[in-house]
Amino acid sequence: MVNDLAERARTLRKHVVHLAADSPGAHVGGSMSVVEILTTLYFDGVLRVDPADPARPGRDRLIFSKGHSSAAYYAALAEAGFFPVSELDTYKKTGSRLAGHPHTGVPGVELATGSLGHGLPVGVGLAMAAQAQGLPSRVFVIVGDGECQEGSVWEAAMAAAHYQLDNLVVIVDRNGIQEDGPTEEIMALEPFADKWRAFGWATVEVDGHDVGELSNVLHEVPLTWSRPTAIIAKTVKGKGLSFSENTNAWHYGHLSADLKQQALQELGGAS
Amino acid sequence: MTALADLREGVRFDPATTTAFEACRLAQLDLAREDPRVVSVEADLGDCWGLEFRERMPDRFLDFGIAEASAVGAAAGLAMGGKRPFLNTFGTFALMRAAEQVRLDICYHRAPVVIAGMFTGIAAGFSGPTHHAIEDVSVARALPNLTVIAPADAVQAYDATRAAFAHNAPVYLRLGVEPGPQVYDAHESFEIGRGRVLREGSRLTIVTCGVTIVPEVLKAAERLGDVEVIDMPTIKPIDRELLVRSASRTGRVVTVEEHSTIGGLGSAVAEVLAEHAPVPLRRIGLPDAFVKEIGDYAEQLRRFELDAEGVERQVRAWVS
Ligand SMILES: Cc1ncc(C[n+]2csc(CCOP(=O)(O)OP(=O)(O)O)c2C)c(N)n1
Numbered sequence: 001m002v003n004d005l006a007e008r009a010r011t012l013r014k015h016v017v018h019l020a021a022d023s024p025g026a027h028v029g030g031s032m033s034v035v036e037i038l039t040t041l042y043f044d045g046v047l048r049v050d051p052a053d054p055a056r057p058g059r060d061r062l063i064f065s066k067g068h069s070s071a072a073y074y075a076a077l078a079e080a081g082f083f084p085v086s087e088l089d090t091y092k093k094t095g096s097r098l099a100g101h102p103h104t105g106v107p108g109v110e111l112a113t114g115s116l117g118h119g120l121p122v123g124v125g126l127a128m129a130a131q132a133q134g135l136p137s138r139v140f141v142i143v144g145d146g147e148c149q150e151g152s153v154w155e156a157a158m159a160a161a162h163y164q165l166d167n168l169v170v171i172v173d174r175n176g177i178q179e180d181g182p183t184e185e186i187m188a189l190e191p192f193a194d195k196w197r198a199f200g201w202a203t204v205e206v207d208g209h210d211v212g213e214l215s216n217v218l219h220e221v222p223l224t225w226s227r228p229t230a231i232i233a234k235t236v237k238g239k240g241l242s243f244s245e246n247t248n249a250w251h252y253g254h255l256s257a258d259l260k261q262q263a264l265q266e267l268g269g270a271s
Numbered sequence: 272m273t274a275l276a277d278l279r280e281g282v283r284f285d286p287a288t289t290t291a292f293e294a295c296r297l298a299q300l301d302l303a304r305e306d307p308r309v310v311s312v313e314a315d316l317g318d319c320w321g322l323e324f325r326e327r328m329p330d331r332f333l334d335f336g337i338a339e340a341s342a343v344g345a346a347a348g349l350a351m352g353g354k355r356p357f358l359n360t361f362g363t364f365a366l367m368r369a370a371e372q373v374r375l376d377i378c379y380h381r382a383p384v385v386i387a388g389m390f391t392g393i394a395a396g397f398s399g400p401t402h403h404a405i406e407d408v409s410v411a412r413a414l415p416n417l418t419v420i421a422p423a424d425a426v427q428a429y430d431a432t433r434a435a436f437a438h439n440a441p442v443y444l445r446l447g448v449e450p451g452p453q454v455y456d457a458h459e460s461f462e463i464g465r466g467r468v469l470r471e472g473s474r475l476t477i478v479t480c481g482v483t484i485v486p487e488v489l490k491a492a493e494r495l496g497d498v499e500v501i502d503m504p505t506i507k508p509i510d511r512e513l514l515v516r517s518a519s520r521t522g523r524v525v526t527v528e529e530h531s532t533i534g535g536l537g538s539a540v541a542e543v544l545a546e547h548a549p550v551p552l553r554r555i556g557l558p559d560a561f562v563k564e565i566g567d568y569a570e571q572l573r574r575f576e577l578d579a580e581g582v583e584r585q586v587r588a589w590v591s
Contacts (some may be wrong), residue, residue: 024397024567067401092397094566099399105563114401115368116337146315149336180317180334187315187336248318 001044005211008079009039010267013240015075015088017255017263023092025254026100028244030144031072033175033208033235037142038076040214047140051081054107058135061110061126065119066144066173067101068252074098074106082108117150119143120170124156127168127228138167138221146178149187154199157228161200166222169229170201173208175237177248196230208233241266284425286453291428291446291482292389296320298432299357299387303328308355309436312346312384314339316360319389343369346384347376355383355436362388362404362445366411377441378416385435386443391421392481392529393562394448396571400561404445409534411443412507418463419507421445421528421536423485424454427504430461438463447529449568451483454502466510468517472499475590476517477582478540479527480504487572488527490579495586509539515548525553525586529577532556553589555582 012035020026041047041062048060064073071091078085083106090096097105101114111122123141130137147153160168172192180186189195196203202224206213214233221229237251238244241263255263284297300323303309311317311324313334325332333349335342339360346356358365365386366373377384391404411419420435420442422428428446435442454469455461466478469489475498479488485502492500499517503510518524524544526537537554544552557575564574572578576585 092565094570096565097563099563099565100395100397101399101401103399103401103563112399112401114399115364117368146337149315149338151338151340178337179315180313183336186334187338251318 002212005039005044005215008043009035009211011079012039012072012075013267014264015078016071017260017267019071019075019088019091020253021255021257021260022089025252026071027068027252028250028255029177029237029248030066030069030173030175030251032239032241032244033237034066034069034072034142034173035239036209036211036214037171037173037233038072040211040218041140042076042080044211044215044218046218049108051108054082058137060137061123061139063111063113063119063123063139063141064102064109065113065141066116066147067113070098070100070102073102077106077108080108116144116147117152120153120156123168124159124163124165127160127165128163130167131165138169140169140171142171142173144178145172145174145176145183145189145192146186148172148189157196157199157201160228164226165228166224166226169221169231171231171233173235174232175235177237177246177251179248179251181248193232196232200227201230202227203230203232205232205234208235209239286425288450289425290320290448290450291422291425292387293320294425294429295387295432295444295446296324296359298429300324300327302433302436303331306355308353310349310354310356312342312349312356312358314342314360314364321359339364339369340372343372344376347372347380347382350382350384351380356385358384358386359389361402362391362407363402366404366407366443370410374414378414381416381440383439384441385432387432387446388444389446390448391445392447393557393571393575394568396568397565399565400563403562405531405557405562406534408445408506408530408536409538412534412539416441417507418442418505419445420463420505421480422461422482422504423480423502424451424482426453426455426457427460431504434461434463445481447482449483452486454485461504464505464508464510466501466503466505466513468499468513469502470498470500472497473521474498475523475525475586476501476521477525477527477586478503478514478536480506480536481529483568483572484527484529484577487577487579488582491582491586494579494583503536506536506539509543511543511547514540514543518544518548518550523551523590525555525589527555527577527582530556531559533559555585
């Protein structure tokens with residue numbers, strides 16, 4: 001199973017490479033770092049969603065708050081069956097619904113994101129609505145670490161604990177780098193996990209590229225009764241490509257034909 | 272045309288390939304060299320043409336991270352404390368994300384902050400609805416004490432940035448995304464509150480503003496014949512006298528803008544004309560809807576009939 005997931009992750013990374021090469025450009029860094037998180041949610045039976053009926057009442061909700069990393073998100077949605085994989089070729093092309101930032105015109109997308117700091121507050125509302133109606137649905141919100149500099153994230157964190165939303169899970173893609181540079185140089189976040197704990201969240205730190213570790217935690221939520229769960233997934237920005245790892249130089253970029261070939265080779269052959 | 276490189280020592284850019292935002296950043300750097308009070312307030316978008324400032328004046332490049340409310344509030348505080356901040360971020364993040372901070376912390380206190388809004392309009396054509404700023408002028412215009420300026424090219428953006436600084440009160444600069452064709456030569460381009468007649472005509476007045484849009488309108492006007500074109504970079508306070516004079520003479524006005532037709536330049540012109548020179552008016556701009564279609568800038572302009580052909584078509588349809 002873990003091997004299958006690793007293979008899935010590799011497929012998603014290859015899609016990201018294609019999307020960044022065959023379009024005006026993509027947010028490569030944050031797409032590559034979030035791959036295993038998406039893989040575990042969609043392909044390890046965590047998310048209770050139905051690609052054939054994306055609006056099914058009572059479904060789990062995934063809110064992809066770091067919407068700029070749409071290349072990885074679309075790849076996961078397509079591989080999960082929300083729309084044909086071939087449609088990925090239309091990414092950022094005229095007439096396509098696959099815009100640089102996701103919107104609800106795309107099957108499986110629950111919230112139009114791209115302006116950072118919106119996902120968690122809306123997630124709080126969705127989680128409250130589910131609880132109020134006695135629905136089984138859980139809400140998973142994926143945020144960037146730089147995104148956690150937004151005050152709205154912490155206002156929502158406070159509300160989630162206050163309302164004891166144990167059906168709410170935030171997964172932070174803690175790759176340590178934002179657009180202008182390392183988070184700790186631009187606007188320090190540490191002690192980061194302690195901040196979530198102090199806000200009343202059941203908090204764990206995991207290796208965000210280890211699908212086994214992610215799987216264990218995600219299948220266990222809520223970690224504490226009547227508390228929201230924060231999963232700090234330690235990741236590498238640009239993970240998987242020698243030239244994009246651990247730098248903000250590939251926060252956003254277009255892959256030349258040469259780099260595309262090199263990237264696909266590094267990921268284990270063309271596809 | 273005079274390259275702006277000739278204008279001032281230390282300024283080196285080609286107006287034809289430079290974005291308005293880049294020109295604004297260059298002006299900020301020049302002003303920072305001249306005035307030690309100048310600081311750049313950032314919200315993690317410094318890599319959008321701000322790196323030179325960061326390199327040359329690291330102590331005056333103040334990044335607040337992805338936290339616009341904090342950055343806007345801090346810009347206001349810095350200004351009240353004697354600094355002269357430029358706030359650099361996307362137009363939508365400054366004016367809509369942090370709208371109340373702009374309203375109360377900057378405008379209410381008349382704190383001399385220049386808000387430099389990039390990625391305005393629909394030029395970020397592939398980014399999707401979250402990244403378009405098509406209501407920013409509407410928001411900005413409604414805020415007391417805020418001067419609203421949409422330059423027509425890089426030269427005017429450079430000059431408008433210096434003028435905004437000299438104004439010593441809150442200013443919003445609407446700077447677009449892409450470089451556009453040059454409209455102005457150096458030195459002659461800008462004064463706050465003054466519109467400029469770029470082309471004289473007697474049958475109709477077109478009032479417009481903004482990067483790429485002004486040159487597209489000029490092209491349309493060539494084909495339309497005897498029409499007047501006014502560049503109105505200061506949307507607030509608008510040049511009422513010029514508007515009334517032109518409208519009274521031509522008897523018909525069209526506005527063209529890369530913004531919702533609600534609350535932008537068209538509305539500003541309508542307000543003036545309705546009270547001071549009631550003539551038939553047609554507002555050309557973006558519909559009252561989120562722009563979900565994606566495409567490059569040229570395609571987007573074509574789709575919304577804001578390119579020269581589209582403007583010509585819309586004007587002809589209206590007057591016939
Ligand atoms: C409110 C808001 N401010 C600024 C931006 C511009 N922006 C897009 S991505 C990004 C950096 C995101 O960093 P992080 O959250 O760490 O994401 P990752 O490193 O995973 O890409 C910024 C500043 C934005 N999209 N939204």
